[in-house]
Amino acid sequence: MNKFTKKTNSPEPGIEPGRTQSPWVAGLICKMAVMMVIIAAACWARVHLNDKTEQLAREKSRITEEIREKRTEIQTLIAQRETLRSWENINAKIRQYNLALRAVNPSQVRYMKRFEGQVSAPSQYGGDTRVADTSAGADRTSGGVH
Amino acid sequence: MTLFRSMAIRMALVYILLICGFGYVTRVLYKVQISRHDELFGKAQNTYTTRIETHGTRGEIFDFGGSLLVGNVPTMDIVGDPANIFILNKKDKDKTETECRMIADFFEKHCENVKSDEVFRRLTKRSFTSKDADGNTVERDCHYAVIATGVKYETAKMLKEKVKELAFHGIAFTSSYRRNYPKNTMLANILGLTNFSADTFIPVQGIERSLNDAMTATSGSMVYERARNGRPVTFTNSKSEPTLDGYDIYLTIREPLQAIVEEELDLMCERVKPHAAWAILVDPKTGDVLAAAQRPTFNPNDRGTMTPESSANRLSELALEPGSIMKPFVVSYALDKGFVTPNSMVDCEQGVWKYAGRLLHDTHNVGKVPVTEVIKQSSNIGTAKISVMMGAKNLDNALRSFGFGQKTGIQLKPETSGIFRPLEKWDSLSVSRFCIGQGIAVSPLQLARAYCMIANGGYKVNLRLVDRIERGDDVRVMPVVKETKSIFANPTTKKMITDMMIGVTEAGGTCTEAAIEGFHVAGKTGTAQKVINGAYSNRYYASFVGFVPAEDPKFVLLVTCDDPTVGSRYGGSASGPTFKAIAERALKYMYVQPQLSREEWLAERSAAQKALHERKVREDALVQARREARDRQLKEQQAKQQTSKKTGTTVASRPASSNSKSTTVRR
Numbered sequence: 001m002n003k004f005t006k007k008t009n010s011p012e013p014g015i016e017p018g019r020t021q022s023p024w025v026a027g028l029i030c031k032m033a034v035m036m037v038i039i040a041a042a043c044w045a046r047v048h049l050n051d052k053t054e055q056l057a058r059e060k061s062r063i064t065e066e067i068r069e070k071r072t073e074i075q076t077l078i079a080q081r082e083t084l085r086s087w088e089n090i091n092a093k094i095r096q097y098n099l100a101l102r103a104v105n106p107s108q109v110r111y112m113k114r115f116e117g118q119v120s121a122p123s124q125y126g127g128d129t130r131v132a133d134t135s136a137g138a139d140r141t142s143g144g145v146h
Numbered sequence: 147m148t149l150f151r152s153m154a155i156r157m158a159l160v161y162i163l164l165i166c167g168f169g170y171v172t173r174v175l176y177k178v179q180i181s182r183h184d185e186l187f188g189k190a191q192n193t194y195t196t197r198i199e200t201h202g203t204r205g206e207i208f209d210f211g212g213s214l215l216v217g218n219v220p221t222m223d224i225v226g227d228p229a230n231i232f233i234l235n236k237k238d239k240d241k242t243e244t245e246c247r248m249i250a251d252f253f254e255k256h257c258e259n260v261k262s263d264e265v266f267r268r269l270t271k272r273s274f275t276s277k278d279a280d281g282n283t284v285e286r287d288c289h290y291a292v293i294a295t296g297v298k299y300e301t302a303k304m305l306k307e308k309v310k311e312l313a314f315h316g317i318a319f320t321s322s323y324r325r326n327y328p329k330n331t332m333l334a335n336i337l338g339l340t341n342f343s344a345d346t347f348i349p350v351q352g353i354e355r356s357l358n359d360a361m362t363a364t365s366g367s368m369v370y371e372r373a374r375n376g377r378p379v380t381f382t383n384s385k386s387e388p389t390l391d392g393y394d395i396y397l398t399i400r401e402p403l404q405a406i407v408e409e410e411l412d413l414m415c416e417r418v419k420p421h422a423a424w425a426i427l428v429d430p431k432t433g434d435v436l437a438a439a440q441r442p443t444f445n446p447n448d449r450g451t452m453t454p455e456s457s458a459n460r461l462s463e464l465a466l467e468p469g470s471i472m473k474p475f476v477v478s479y480a481l482d483k484g485f486v487t488p489n490s491m492v493d494c495e496q497g498v499w500k501y502a503g504r505l506l507h508d509t510h511n512v513g514k515v516p517v518t519e520v521i522k523q524s525s526n527i528g529t530a531k532i533s534v535m536m537g538a539k540n541l542d543n544a545l546r547s548f549g550f551g552q553k554t555g556i557q558l559k560p561e562t563s564g565i566f567r568p569l570e571k572w573d574s575l576s577v578s579r580f581c582i583g584q585g586i587a588v589s590p591l592q593l594a595r596a597y598c599m600i601a602n603g604g605y606k607v608n609l610r611l612v613d614r615i616e617r618g619d620d621v622r623v624m625p626v627v628k629e630t631k632s633i634f635a636n637p638t639t640k641k642m643i644t645d646m647m648i649g650v651t652e653a654g655g656t657c658t659e660a661a662i663e664g665f666h667v668a669g670k671t672g673t674a675q676k677v678i679n680g681a682y683s684n685r686y687y688a689s690f691v692g693f694v695p696a697e698d699p700k701f702v703l704l705v706t707c708d709d710p711t712v713g714s715r716y717g718g719s720a721s722g723p724t725f726k727a728i729a730e731r732a733l734k735y736m737y738v739q740p741q742l743s744r745e746e747w748l749a750e751r752s753a754a755q756k757a758l759h760e761r762k763v764r765e766d767a768l769v770q771a772r773r774e775a776r777d778r779q780l781k782e783q784q785a786k787q788q789t790s791k792k793t794g795t796t797v798a799s800r801p802a803s804s805n806s807k808s809t810t811v812r813r
Contacts, residue, residue, distance in 0.1 A: 058377065072220040072321070073299070075217075075218065075219065075220050075323075076219065076300065078214065079214075079219045079326050079328055082214040082328035082329070083328040083329075086330070086332065087401070087405030087408075088329070088331075088332070088405075091405075091409070103731060103734045103735075105734065107740070
């Protein structure tokens with residue numbers, strides 16, 4: 001005899017009135033469902049993150065490659081620039097266009113006063129410190145053609 | 147009952163089978179996971195891990211201001227994969243050959259030095275034989291055939307696009323770089339060069355060789371697990387060792403000054419057509435080599451211009467007899483130790499002097515003159531007499547204190563320390579010859595350094611060619627090595643010797659051609675006979691060395707002509723004008739204000755000219771007086787002889803002057 005299908009006025013011990021299902025089964029199902037959701041979420045998160053990481057890695061390698069190419073182009077341009085600014089090349093242009101350039105006279109050279117106090121001459125020009133001269137005609141600086 | 151028995155047997159069999167199966171699986175698992183774990187794990191790892199070698203770039207060389215002198219130019223190597231081309235053409239031989247021919251023709255058309263037939267031969271060679279570890283001959287697929295190397299980056303980029311368009315199979319472009327010398331011949335002998343072999347730079351000479359360790363890049367590597375598409379799997383472990391680029395070298399050379407020196411040296415070569423020529427510009431305070439050039443030279447970008455003559459580094463490797471440019475060292479030492487003063491009189495014997503059984507000559511006859519004139523007129527005899535007065539030990543001390551016989555400390559290898567015998571090996575003649583630059587061999591760098599010591603007041607300074615080396619934030623500055631104690635005990639020695647050397651470029655000096663308007667130029671000429679096969683020849687080293695402004699020198703400049711064939715062979719005439727041209731332009735570049743106005747300078751020049759004229763007049767008068775005295779003596783003697791003939795007595799006498807060497811007679 002199935003005691004759970006038997007109708008009776010007195011409740012069976014362990015069974016709450018008004019409930020047709022065993023509470024531990026529902027609890028189990030609930031817990032399993034929650035667990036499944038957590039596992040699914042974790043898996044999804046992991047897959048999503050991996051995918052994202054992969055995407056970023058691809059992007060990184062693409063940008064790295066672009067940077068490398070740009071650097072290569074920069075190096076090529078630097079080499080061209082240095083060839084163009086060599087005296088050999090400049091001298092050839094001066095002769096080609098018959099430019100009447102002459103070397104600057106040292107007395108024409110003054111250092112402009114930029115800040116209070118003294119201004120240092122660039123070290124490649126001897127590095128000596130000269131007092132800035134702001135008198136008339138003293139603001140001429142030189143590009144010095146040699 | 148029978149049924150049950152049979153069931154039991156079958157069940158037992160199944161159990162036995164299951165146990166056996168389980169046992170087998172356990173055994174296999176044990177074998178795979180434990181016994182052969184390392185081997186199988188390694189094999190598996192090899193299939194999905196990749197190791198990439200990463201190479202840094204070799205350090206570059208710059209001048210002091212950061213102008214590139216030696217750089218790296220990106221290039222590309224183009225390679226083919228013959229085995230892959232064959233496979234991608236579905237192993238159809240005809241189809242493969244057609245494609246290979248197209249590829250070969252295409253690259254011949256677009257790349258330099260590529261021969262179509264050669265490329266076709268390489269691409270169609272699909273396999274090669276080699277020996278394995280056991281020594282058996284094995285045929286292997288060929289996956290690497292070089293089509294072109296060192297293709298310019300822009301050309302390679304264009305070709306890459308075209309190869310993609312034409313859908314050629316098995317062609318790869320690999321990045322590479324080559325050493326580039328953008329300034330061509332400029333400073334070539336100092337910078338040196340490298341050869342490129344098997345992805346490695348092999349330094350040949352110059353800075354490239356001396357500082358090879360600093361400039362060489364450190365290779366790195368990266369080990370990672372790869373996905374099917376070859377990309378690294380990001381969520382696995384990867385190991386990497388960093389790649390380090392080589393240090394960039396910053397020289398003390400100033401490119402504009404270097405250009406000036408090179409240009410003027412070229413003009414000098416056109417003018418006097420020497421066998422070789424060189425010039426060095428040095429900052430006497432720090433020992434910085436500001437410019438250094440030599441002719442003949444070569445273009446490192448075009449190795450066809452290289453010959454043993456043009457590629458030799460004369461500045462540091464050549465040891466030559468310097469000639470008269472040694473004199474200021476001896477005289478300055480004698481002045482410093484009090485052997486002589488500028489006004490001490492030295493008898494220069496009118497051009498010929500015998501010492502230790504050998505004659506010593508001057509190029510022009512000089513009589514009794516002050517020490518100042520010995521330097522001004524570059525008297526060999528005067529200098530030798532001062533040297534003899536000092537003695538061999540002091541001469542040895544003098545020359546060694548100026549750094550002869552020692553290396554200059556420059557970061558350039560190889561460097562000669564010259565030939566300077568130790569004192570115990572000197573002969574009786576050495577004391578009269580070393581002081582005039584004979585019997586001693588020095589390098590141009592040693593000479594420049596020694597003149598730096600005169601110019602800076604006697605402080606020994608090492609020559610510097612490398613200012614600093616840099617790699618990112620790692621900057622190492624090469625220190626200035628300068629002794630704190632001057633070799634001159636007397637503080638006025640520098641002024642005394644400088645004043646004498648100023649006289650060299652003034653009226654009556656040996657090199658008026660080197661005088662620069664507005665400046666006092668202290669210098670010294672040198673004309674040294676070349677030693678060929680152990681004997682002095684009729685060929686000369688014509689040099690001029692000096693510093694400007696004499697009172698506060700900004701640079702020391704040495705110009706030497708090896709065997710000038712056109713015009714004068716003297717240092718003053720051959721190298722003096724070039725000294726002037728370089729110094730004038732260098733002073734302007736350095737914005738050095740003239741010390742004297744034009745009027746003051748001209749006045750000084752004319753005063754010197756006048757003084758010279760007066761001295762000549764005085765000398766001529768003296769000579770005339772001597773001549774008259776001698777004539778008078780002769781007349782008196784003749785008169786006496788006539789008188790004695792008349793009186794019958796014989797008087798034996800000689801002219802008084804016959805005992806001494808007469809200036810007029812020799813002239």
